[in-house]
Amino acid sequence: MTSQTTPAPIIQMQSIEKHFGSVIALAGVSVDVYPGECHCLLGDNGAGKSTFIKTMSGVHKPTKGEILFEGEEMHFDDPRDAITAGIATVYQDLAMIPLMSVARNFFMGNEPTKKIAGMTFFDRKVADEVTMREMKQMGINLRGPDQAVGTLSGGERQTVAIARAVHFGAKVLILDEPTSALGVRQTANVLATIDKVRKQGIAVVFITHNVRHAMAVGDRFTVLNRGKTLGTAKRGEIGPEELQDLMAGGQELVALEGSLGGTV
Amino acid sequence: MSETTQLKPAADERVKKMSSFRRALIRPELGGICGTIAVFTFFVLFAFDSGMFNSQGVLNWSTVSAQFMIIAVGACLLMIAGEFDLSVGSMIGFAGMMIAIFSVTLGWPIWVAIIVSFVLCVAIGALNGFIVVRTGLPSFIVTLATLFILRGFTIYFPQTLENKTIIGGIRDHAEGDWLASVFGGKVLTGFFTWLGNNGLISTFERGTRQGDPVVDGIPMLIVWAIILVIFGHILLTKTKFGNWIFASGGDAQAARYVGVPVNRVKILMFMFTAFCATIFATCQVMEFGSAGADRGLLKEFEAIIAVVIGGALLTGGYGSVLGAALGALIFGVVQQGLFFAGVESSLFRVFLGVILLLAVILNTYIRRMITGER
Numbered sequence: 001m002t003s004q005t006t007p008a009p010i011i012q013m014q015s016i017e018k019h020f021g022s023v024i025a026l027a028g029v030s031v032d033v034y035p036g037e038c039h040c041l042l043g044d045n046g047a048g049k050s051t052f053i054k055t056m057s058g059v060h061k062p063t064k065g066e067i068l069f070e071g072e073e074m075h076f077d078d079p080r081d082a083i084t085a086g087i088a089t090v091y092q093d094l095a096m097i098p099l100m101s102v103a104r105n106f107f108m109g110n111e112p113t114k115k116i117a118g119m120t121f122f123d124r125k126v127a128d129e130v131t132m133r134e135m136k137q138m139g140i141n142l143r144g145p146d147q148a149v150g151t152l153s154g155g156e157r158q159t160v161a162i163a164r165a166v167h168f169g170a171k172v173l174i175l176d177e178p179t180s181a182l183g184v185r186q187t188a189n190v191l192a193t194i195d196k197v198r199k200q201g202i203a204v205v206f207i208t209h210n211v212r213h214a215m216a217v218g219d220r221f222t223v224l225n226r227g228k229t230l231g232t233a234k235r236g237e238i239g240p241e242e243l244q245d246l247m248a249g250g251q252e253l254v255a256l257e258g259s260l261g262g263t264v
Numbered sequence: 265m266s267e268t269t270q271l272k273p274a275a276d277e278r279v280k281k282m283s284s285f286r287r288a289l290i291r292p293e294l295g296g297i298c299g300t301i302a303v304f305t306f307f308v309l310f311a312f313d314s315g316m317f318n319s320q321g322v323l324n325w326s327t328v329s330a331q332f333m334i335i336a337v338g339a340c341l342l343m344i345a346g347e348f349d350l351s352v353g354s355m356i357g358f359a360g361m362m363i364a365i366f367s368v369t370l371g372w373p374i375w376v377a378i379i380v381s382f383v384l385c386v387a388i389g390a391l392n393g394f395i396v397v398r399t400g401l402p403s404f405i406v407t408l409a410t411l412f413i414l415r416g417f418t419i420y421f422p423q424t425l426e427n428k429t430i431i432g433g434i435r436d437h438a439e440g441d442w443l444a445s446v447f448g449g450k451v452l453t454g455f456f457t458w459l460g461n462n463g464l465i466s467t468f469e470r471g472t473r474q475g476d477p478v479v480d481g482i483p484m485l486i487v488w489a490i491i492l493v494i495f496g497h498i499l500l501t502k503t504k505f506g507n508w509i510f511a512s513g514g515d516a517q518a519a520r521y522v523g524v525p526v527n528r529v530k531i532l533m534f535m536f537t538a539f540c541a542t543i544f545a546t547c548q549v550m551e552f553g554s555a556g557a558d559r560g561l562l563k564e565f566e567a568i569i570a571v572v573i574g575g576a577l578l579t580g581g582y583g584s585v586l587g588a589a590l591g592a593l594i595f596g597v598v599q600q601g602l603f604f605a606g607v608e609s610s611l612f613r614v615f616l617g618v619i620l621l622l623a624v625i626l627n628t629y630i631r632r633m634i635t636g637e638r
Contacts, residue, residue, distance in 0.1 A: 059521075080523040091521060097514035099581040099635050108511050109522035111504035122504045151636030 008071065010035045010203050011056070011087070011172050016065035018051050025051040027227040028065070033172060038194060038204040040214040043224035044247050049207050052224065053174050056205070057089040058082030070171075083109075088165035089174040092181065096157045098150030102142055103131040105149050106164050130167070138163045138193060155186025159193050166197055173197060174205045179213050191217050209247065211240045223247055290634055292575040292583060295627040296590030299573060299619060303594050303601070311605035319465040319479040321604065329596025330489035331544060332570050333589050337496040338540030339567035340588035342533040344500065346513030346580030347396060347403040349389075349537045351410035352567055356560025358414040359385045359545035364431035364555035365421055367438075374434070375443035382542050388414070389538025393531030403534075411564070419557040435553030447488075447543070448550025450481030485547040489589075492540060496585035509533065513580025569616070570595050573623040575630070582631060594619060 009032040018026040026048050033039045043049045054060045056067070058076030067074050069085055076082045079089070096105050107127045114123040128145035135142050138159050140152075149157060158178045165173050175194070179187040194217050198204050208214050214221060221238060223230040223246040230246050307316060315321045335352055342349055359381050366377035392410055396403045422431050438444035460467040460477030467477050500506040511519035512529045519526050541560070549555050573591030576583025598619065602612050 079521055083523055089521065091518070097511055097518055097581065099514045099577070100510050104507055104510060108507060108519065109524045111507050113504055120504070121502050122507060124502070148635040 009033060009068075010070055012066075012068040013052075013056060014066045014068065016052065016055055016062045016067070018048075018055055018060055019063045025227055026055070026062075029224065029227070029229050031222050031229065031232065033203045033205055035171070035203050036198055036201045037219040038198050038206055038217050040218035040221045041205060041207045041224065042209060042211065042214055042221060042243060042247050044209060046226075047224040047247075048227040049209075049224055050176065053089065053176055053205065053207055056082070056172075057087055057174055083168075086169060086171035087174065088168065088170035088172070089176065090158065090161040090165060090178060092177045096149040096152075096161055099148060101146045101148055102135065102152070102160060103127045103145035106131045106134070106160065106167075110168055134163045134167055135160065138196075139189070153186055155182050155189045158182070158190050162190075162193050162197060166200065166202065170202060172203045172205065174207070176207050177209070178206070179208060179210065187213065211243045211247070214243070215240050290630055292627075292630070292634070293587040293590060294575070294630050295623045296574045296584075296587040296594070298626065299594045299623050300590050300597075303597050303619075307597065307601040307605065311601055314604040314606070316601060316604035319477070323479045323483075325597050325600035326486055327483060327596075328600050329593045330483075330486040331548075332566060332592035332595045333489040334485070334492055334540050334544045334547075335537075335563055335567040336570040336574070336588040336592040337492045337585055338533075338537035339564075340571045340574065340576055340583055340585050341496055341500060341509060342537045343568070343571055343576050343578070344513045344580060344583040345509045345530050345533040346516060347393075347530055347533065348407060348568070349392065349534060350404065350407040350564045351388075351392065351414055352537060352541045353560040353563035353565075354411045354414035354418065355385055355388070355538055355541035356545045356548070356563055357418040357555075357557060358388075359542040360549045360555035360559050361418045361422060361431070361557065363546060363549050364434055365425060368431050368433050369425050374438045374441040378443050378447070378546055381546070382539070385538045385542040385545075386535045389535040390531055392538070393534030396534070397527040397530050418559075422555075422557060429557040430554055432554035434549055434555065438550060438553075444550055445484075447484055447546040449484050451484065451487055453481035456480050456482075483547075483551070485551070488543050488547060489592075492543070493585060493589045496588075500585050505529070510581060513582075515581070566595065569620055572627075573620060575623075575627045577631065582635070591623070594623075 011033045013029060013031045015028045015030055016026050017024070017028055029048070029052055031039070031041070031052075041049055041052070051060060055062050058079045058081050061076070067076070069087070074081075074085060076085070082089075097108070100108070103124070104127075107130075112123040112126045112130075113120045114126075115121075131145045132142060140156050140159060149160065152160065158175075162173065162175070162178075178190050178194075182190065191213065194204055194206060198217075198219075206214065206218065219235050220232055221235075221243060222232040223243065225247065233243075316325070335356075339349065339352065362381040362384060363374075363377045366372045366380055367374045370377075372380075388410070392403070392407055395401070395406050399406070419429060422429055438448060456465065456477045456479060459465045460475070460480075465477050465479060468474050500509060508519070508524045508526075508529045511522075511524050512526045516526045541563075544563075545560065548559060570591035571583065571588045572578065573594055574584060574587030574589070575591075576588065595616070598615055599612055602615060603609065
């Protein structure tokens with residue numbers, strides 16, 4: 001495992017708490033992520049997965065707890081700070097803007113510029129070239145850089161978003177349920193992309209509630225339940241059934257599984 | 265394109281191939297281009313002899329079109345950024361009235377009156393934007409409130425201060441003012457005199473101005489319209505900020521997550537819309553020499569119609585400034601052309617409605633082809 005060869009974690013979330021008014025969304029969650037590993041964050045709906053990764057990516061500020069990035073304590077005021085530090089997030093529905101071209105989406109918020117007569121312009125030529133090259137590397141052949149994202153499939157959109165994050169120097173890539181709305185083949189493509197990214201030494205935080213997807217690419221697994229961590233397990237130390245039980249809080253699912261004939 | 269087709273993986277076999285001609289044709293402005301061609305063809309066939317295409321005729325419809333263009337550019341960029349401004353018409357009335365009050369009633373030099381009015385109106389635009397992004401209310405409602413508030417003040421101030429709703433006498437104040445001529449003057453007068461002297465355009469045949477060309481220059485209004493269209497087009501398609509405008513209107517949340525300052529973009533676009541409305545108002549005040557409380561009525565809808573004819577999506581994230589300019593041109597040409605063609609003027613609205621409907625249907629079809637919407 002890559003995490004053993006590079007022992008220093010790139011990001012450490014220490015006893016993170018997040019309260020929204022009287023609701024305690026996170027009650028002390030600690031997770032370490034190492035470069036080059038795919039860290040799966042599992043949990044049922046309402047477990048606090050989204051709140052947790054939004055804290056990691058600078059959308060929310062933790063009520064209590066510390067975020068150490070490359071060993072130093074960080075305070076992110078907004079997502080831009082986190083992106084600058086090297087933490088990129090790909091959100092499930094919000095990865096891309098369908099009305100805009102792939103090239104415009106790819107460089108959204110990070111547009112390359114050139115100067116003409118002292119004025120700054122968007123360098124479309126560079127944007128188009130880089131987009132085509134990066135897309136080809138990820139195995140997506142575009143009709144042209146001006147093709148609208150709306151014409152791509154869901155899996156391709158996720159892949160474009162991942163390629164974008166990697167291109168802009170992400171050290172930690174957070175993927176928020178990238179496979180939950182996808183078909184089988186598209187899911188396989190996205191999982192393959194995750195593997196490519198991990199091999200480049202980037203830490204991947206993969207949020208999902210699908211144990212099979214997690215088992216396919218994950219190096220380590222952390223299960224969240226009702227705002228708390230139920231521990232982290234390495235690949236091979238835990239089986240899919242056990243993960244499934246942990247996610248749903250154990251006993252309830254055992255009872256349910258009985259009534260459904262073990263199909264959950 | 266054959267090169268990419270060969271490299272395409274199996275998943276792409278369902279994407280239809282497109283000829284390069286068709287790709288060049290499918291642009292957001294296509295609806296506007298077709299409309300412009302249709303409208304000009306129509307009037308060349310039915311009103312060619314009416315004087316619509318001699319120098320005065322051309323000046324007539326191009327001035328009206330330029331008016332629409334000025335407010336359409338602002339409305340277009342704002343609409344692409346995902347917001348509306350219904351207060352444009354009231355803003356035109358208000359800005360004009362402020363210039364009149366500052367210069368005529370308060371006796372300020374006209375350039376001070378113009379600059380202060382610009383600052384005031386752009387600040388109101390910023391307030392519109394600030395309220396919209398802060399409260400998250402639809403801009404439709406917020407600017408509807410501004411529509412009434414500004415119109416109310418536009419009637420209240422002159423009535424209270426001067427006991428009338430039209431303030432005149434601005435032309436005397438504007439005489440020789442450097443800034444007034446930027447809005448009320450004419451350019452290329454020498455060129456038009458030359459054209460007149462060489463018999464290329466018609467000249468006055470008698471009277472004190474005998475021998476002078478009937479059209480003696482291009483009004484600054486048209487110059488402003490051209491400058492704004494070029495500026496808007498370059499801003500939208502060639503700059504980083506233009507990409508942010510598309511992103512803010514396309515999906516504000518997605519744009520925020522990648523670090524686009526969506527709120528700033530939207531507020532700036534509200535300010536730009538107010539700026540365009542004030543340019544319109546200043547040109548109008550300088551042309552008429554007066555400001556009236558009912559100026560600019562319904563202009564917000566005319567601006568929106570021009571923008572929509574030009575291919576912009578009402579919900580934001582898609583559109584073109586050149587398209588909006590063509591929409592404004594269609595609007596102006598139809599409005600004035602029907603007059604030249606001797607058509608009953610009330611039919612103008614019927615015409616406009618039909619064009620709007622056809623343009624929107626065509627635009628929706630084109631947009632779906634480009635963006636793969638269903």
